Amino acid sequence: MDDKILRKYMSRMCDLNHAAELMQWDLKTKAPKNALDTHAATIATLSTESFKMSVSDEMKGFISAFENDDKLDNILKASLKDLKRTYERSKNIPEKLYKEYITHTTKSEMVWEDAKRNNDFESFRPYLEKTIAFNKEMAAYIDSSKSIYDVLLDNFETGIPSDQINSLFEELKQGIAPLIESISHKERMDDSKFYGHFEKRKQKEFAEYMLNVIGYDLKSGRLDESEHPFTIGRAPYDVRITTRYDEKDIRSSLFCVLHEGGHGIYEQNISPALIKTPLAVGTCMSIHESQSRLYENILCKNINFWEPIYDKVGELFPQFKDISLDTFYRGINIVEPSLIRVDADELTYNMHIILRFELEKALFTGDLQVKDLREAWNEKMKEYLGIEPPTDAQGVLQDCHWAEGSFGYFPSYALGNIYGAQFVTKMEAEVGTLEYLLKEQRLDIIKDWLKNNIHRFGKMKTSTQLIQDVCKTDIDVKPIIDYYKSKYSKLYSM
Amino acid sequence: MDDKILRKYMSRMCDLNHAAELMQWDLKTKAPKNALDTHAATIATLSTESFKMSVSDEMKGFISAFENDDKLDNILKASLKDLKRTYERSKNIPEKLYKEYITHTTKSEMVWEDAKRNNDFESFRPYLEKTIAFNKEMAAYIDSSKSIYDVLLDNFETGIPSDQINSLFEELKQGIAPLIESISHKERMDDSKFYGHFEKRKQKEFAEYMLNVIGYDLKSGRLDESEHPFTIGRAPYDVRITTRYDEKDIRSSLFCVLHEGGHGIYEQNISPALIKTPLAVGTCMSIHESQSRLYENILCKNINFWEPIYDKVGELFPQFKDISLDTFYRGINIVEPSLIRVDADELTYNMHIILRFELEKALFTGDLQVKDLREAWNEKMKEYLGIEPPTDAQGVLQDCHWAEGSFGYFPSYALGNIYGAQFVTKMEAEVGTLEYLLKEQRLDIIKDWLKNNIHRFGKMKTSTQLIQDVCKTDIDVKPIIDYYKSKYSKLYSM
Numbered sequence: 001m002d003d004k005i006l007r008k009y010m011s012r013m014c015d016l017n018h019a020a021e022l023m024q025w026d027l028k029t030k031a032p033k034n035a036l037d038t039h040a041a042t043i044a045t046l047s048t049e050s051f052k053m054s055v056s057d058e059m060k061g062f063i064s065a066f067e068n069d070d071k072l073d074n075i076l077k078a079s080l081k082d083l084k085r086t087y088e089r090s091k092n093i094p095e096k097l098y099k100e101y102i103t104h105t106t107k108s109e110m111v112w113e114d115a116k117r118n119n120d121f122e123s124f125r126p127y128l129e130k131t132i133a134f135n136k137e138m139a140a141y142i143d144s145s146k147s148i149y150d151v152l153l154d155n156f157e158t159g160i161p162s163d164q165i166n167s168l169f170e171e172l173k174q175g176i177a178p179l180i181e182s183i184s185h186k187e188r189m190d191d192s193k194f195y196g197h198f199e200k201r202k203q204k205e206f207a208e209y210m211l212n213v214i215g216y217d218l219k220s221g222r223l224d225e226s227e228h229p230f231t232i233g234r235a236p237y238d239v240r241i242t243t244r245y246d247e248k249d250i251r252s253s254l255f256c257v258l259h260e261g262g263h264g265i266y267e268q269n270i271s272p273a274l275i276k277t278p279l280a281v282g283t284c285m286s287i288h289e290s291q292s293r294l295y296e297n298i299l300c301k302n303i304n305f306w307e308p309i310y311d312k313v314g315e316l317f318p319q320f321k322d323i324s325l326d327t328f329y330r331g332i333n334i335v336e337p338s339l340i341r342v343d344a345d346e347l348t349y350n351m352h353i354i355l356r357f358e359l360e361k362a363l364f365t366g367d368l369q370v371k372d373l374r375e376a377w378n379e380k381m382k383e384y385l386g387i388e389p390p391t392d393a394q395g396v397l398q399d400c401h402w403a404e405g406s407f408g409y410f411p412s413y414a415l416g417n418i419y420g421a422q423f424v425t426k427m428e429a430e431v432g433t434l435e436y437l438l439k440e441q442r443l444d445i446i447k448d449w450l451k452n453n454i455h456r457f458g459k460m461k462t463s464t465q466l467i468q469d470v471c472k473t474d475i476d477v478k479p480i481i482d483y484y485k486s487k488y489s490k491l492y493s494m
Numbered sequence: 495m496d497d498k499i500l501r502k503y504m505s506r507m508c509d510l511n512h513a514a515e516l517m518q519w520d521l522k523t524k525a526p527k528n529a530l531d532t533h534a535a536t537i538a539t540l541s542t543e544s545f546k547m548s549v550s551d552e553m554k555g556f557i558s559a560f561e562n563d564d565k566l567d568n569i570l571k572a573s574l575k576d577l578k579r580t581y582e583r584s585k586n587i588p589e590k591l592y593k594e595y596i597t598h599t600t601k602s603e604m605v606w607e608d609a610k611r612n613n614d615f616e617s618f619r620p621y622l623e624k625t626i627a628f629n630k631e632m633a634a635y636i637d638s639s640k641s642i643y644d645v646l647l648d649n650f651e652t653g654i655p656s657d658q659i660n661s662l663f664e665e666l667k668q669g670i671a672p673l674i675e676s677i678s679h680k681e682r683m684d685d686s687k688f689y690g691h692f693e694k695r696k697q698k699e700f701a702e703y704m705l706n707v708i709g710y711d712l713k714s715g716r717l718d719e720s721e722h723p724f725t726i727g728r729a730p731y732d733v734r735i736t737t738r739y740d741e742k743d744i745r746s747s748l749f750c751v752l753h754e755g756g757h758g759i760y761e762q763n764i765s766p767a768l769i770k771t772p773l774a775v776g777t778c779m780s781i782h783e784s785q786s787r788l789y790e791n792i793l794c795k796n797i798n799f800w801e802p803i804y805d806k807v808g809e810l811f812p813q814f815k816d817i818s819l820d821t822f823y824r825g826i827n828i829v830e831p832s833l834i835r836v837d838a839d840e841l842t843y844n845m846h847i848i849l850r851f852e853l854e855k856a857l858f859t860g861d862l863q864v865k866d867l868r869e870a871w872n873e874k875m876k877e878y879l880g881i882e883p884p885t886d887a888q889g890v891l892q893d894c895h896w897a898e899g900s901f902g903y904f905p906s907y908a909l910g911n912i913y914g915a916q917f918v919t920k921m922e923a924e925v926g927t928l929e930y931l932l933k934e935q936r937l938d939i940i941k942d943w944l945k946n947n948i949h950r951f952g953k954m955k956t957s958t959q960l961i962q963d964v965c966k967t968d969i970d971v972k973p974i975i976d977y978y979k980s981k982y983s984k985l986y987s988m
Contacts, residue, residue, distance in 0.1 A: 034732065
């Protein structure tokens with residue numbers, strides 16, 4: 001069989017996915033209110049079409065024809081491997097079930113947006129229950145030999161089972177709990193100057209300036225507003241990010257933008273040779289989050305990052321002219337228990353993830369019912385962070401993941417923290433210390449290193465392969481713990 | 495055969511078209527610069543897929559199975575008739591040619607945008623030449639018994655051949671030429687107060703206010719910026735319009751918005767019963783333009799329209815507080831030869847169309863070559879309007895139609911003027927004079943009349959059927975000539 005046929009087949013799948021993704025983006029950022037049903041129907045048609053192609057007899061034929069074909073180039077070989085994995089996972093899922101699921105989750109997201117806006121968990125509850133039922137049914141079709149939650153985890157992080165995540169998170173918890181405890185006895189750093197009125201328009205200008213600083217390319221992307229920040233893309237030439245603005249405090253949107261900017265940089269630097277294959281995408285969500293959280297935190301919450309550009313902050317928002325860079329730096333690094341995951345500091349952030357990991361696992365073992373989810377959320381918030389959400393919008397309704405059916409996604413964020421520190425340790429050894437690179441505004445060197453070692457490969461390598469190839473070690477919690485210890489002992493004089 | 499299969503088939507075609515249209519909208523309003531190639535590829539894939547469905551053996555089977563099936567409801571009957579027409583016209587076009595054409599025109603539009611921006615006809619010329627060659631080739635496949643231009647006309651106005659258009663336009667020319675001539679000897683009305691600086695942001699606010707006044711529903715649509723104003727939609731719940739802003743003069747964008755708003759109102763009021771059939775769209779471009787030009791001109795350039803809302807103009811743009819409603823009214827109705835079609839007054843506008851009609855006809859008879867098009871354009875401008883474009887951006891490059899391959903579209907605008915006046919004459923007889931309806935701000939009555947008589951039918955009726963059913967006459971140039979005579983004799987005291 002000529003591999004041109006396979007290429008053409010993949011190209012058509014990519015185009016269908018491209019259109020479906022763009023319609024998702026549109027629905028969340030631009031589409032008029034009344035467009036929901038027609039958009040949902042078209043998204044379902046396109047996704048189902050692509051799904052059907054992934055499990056078709058033709059696909060089966062490609063797999064058996066090319067599987068042992070040594071003449072295929074490396075990209076086609078890796079593509080075929082990925083297509084085979086998808087085929088094996090999806091071949092037993094009934095098409096009708098899949099289409100119903102896509103239609104359901106597209107609507108569920110919109111219902112969630114309203115529910116969050118109106119702080120009304122009950123209106124969203126039946127949708128969530130149905131999403132969970134759908135996921136249970138599908139997981140059984142995918143791999144009935146594994147626990148449902150482990151099957152779902154594989155959608156986002158291939159090959160790391162929940163037991164291993166459990167022990168990594170245990171180690172993480174033990175490393176950060178004493179730090180959080182010590183900091184809780186310290187005086188709160190003064191950030192009174194951060195509160196005020198900051199026009200959306202100005203924040204957007206600032207965001208685009210910052211994206212430019214870190215190396216996100218606005219000619220191959222754009223920045224919009226949405227209920228929940230996200231990145232969506234057709235790598236490498238059209239990778240879009242979103243944020244939402246809090247007009248009372250610039251920090252919230254600023255670090256969302258830098259986070260999504262990190263995702264965006266990853267996708268924008270995938271090799272163009274992977275276009276029109278299933279590999280032109282970040283390899284899995286934990287590696288993706290390692291990049292986004294690396295930009296958001298390790299790079300952009302470092303004092304050296306701000307030193308060369310601090311004047312710009314005062315230029316756009318004059319109230320910052322009154323405070324020193326040091327006060328600014330302290331203000332963006334306050335450690336304290338808070339309600340909203342995406343706004344949390346680097347340390348307590350991990351507790352937000354562990355909470356979600358435990359809850360979603362329980363939803364699928366049957367230990368927790370959706371009707372008790374709100375209460376379980378609030379109890380865990382009290383246990384881990386000592387605070388209780390006054391509203392569901394600030395609690396169980398805050399994130400979009402469950403609304404869109406992404407169970408098993410949350411662990412990626414904390415795994416991303418862990419991997420990110422491993423990568424940075426290696427990068428510093430190879431191209432210079434962060435202090436030097438940031439002070440000299442050599443974000444280009446950082447981006448190039450990440451591109452050469454991680455980004456360009458897209459989905460050619462798995463997360464474990466990448467970590468092995470780049471760091472020459474296994475997954476290791478120590479670097480992130482060391483980073484936290486060093487950063488916060490200085491900041492809080494401990 | 496169960497008609498459910500046909501419905502499902504039509505529904506899939508609609509979804510593919512929906513996605514392709516949304517990507518077109520995205521490309522012209524939001525997409526990052528580097529997204530062009532991937533967007534063009536996906537649009538071509540989706541459009542070709544829908545094209546293939548329209549000429550497939552399955553489609554042939556539906557036509558023969560249902561053609562004489564009396565049990566079909568009226569909507570399915572009309573759908574089948576439309577599908578058959580498309581089938582007959584398209585069945586001989588090679589799929590490969592079609593796909594190449596779509597890819598080519600998607601890029602051609604983007605090249606035209608740059609060419610217009612840079613006032614560089616030469617960079618666009620090879621694209622235009624190729625578009626014309628494509629159209630010639632395709633027209634021969636569609637119907638080799640007709641002239642190429644007549645085949646192309648049928649894409650936009652079904653059943654009115656170029657000879658008939660010729661004689662309608664002759665009559666139109668004879669009616670308006672003396673008026674233009676007389677007005678040219680009158681003193682120019684004073685519009686000095688219209689010039690100034692009008693912020694985009696404010697103009698957008700004004701535009702949305704005006705859209706609300708005329709009854710365009712922003713919950714089922716949105717307003718964006720683009721190089722050339724257009725309306726695109728999935729009727730009736732997602733019909734989007736665009737404009738561009740001139741910060742020196744509000745009139746340009748204002749009347750673009752009201753024009754596109756008219757298109758939008760048409761599509762938003764198509765019966766929801768037609769969703770997921772090929773009939774959920776305006777019946778043809780001349781009827782579409784009759785609605786847009788009716789709103790833009792007959793309604794919104796009438797003094798009575800402005801009387802109840804004139805305070806709003808001064809509120810948003812204080813310089814208008816200094817001029818009376820009468821001066822404002824005169825300022826939006828100045829008749830004088832001008833360069834840009836979309837900004838032209840109602841009378842000379844028709845000359846812009848006649849010029850384009852003659853030029854595009856000549857491009858397809860072979861009487862005119864693309865290399866001589868610019869010169870021919872400028873000569874005709876001199877002949878018909880007495881002025882010559884100083885730049886190509888203000889001349890031959892000003893419109894998007896040829897760039898996107900829409901030859902045969904332009905006559906629709908002048909036909910729309912003719913039909914619009916016929917419709918208004920009938921409407922006034924049935925629900926009250928325009929003077930009354932506008933003074934009392936009863937745009938709702940106007941919209942309902944248009945909806946009941948025209949909009950709701952979508953593509954269920956052809957233009958000639960609609961005119962017959964509504965006006966009980968054939969196409970008639972007299973009402974628009976009478977309207978012009980009455981309006982301008984008052985305005986210019988003739």
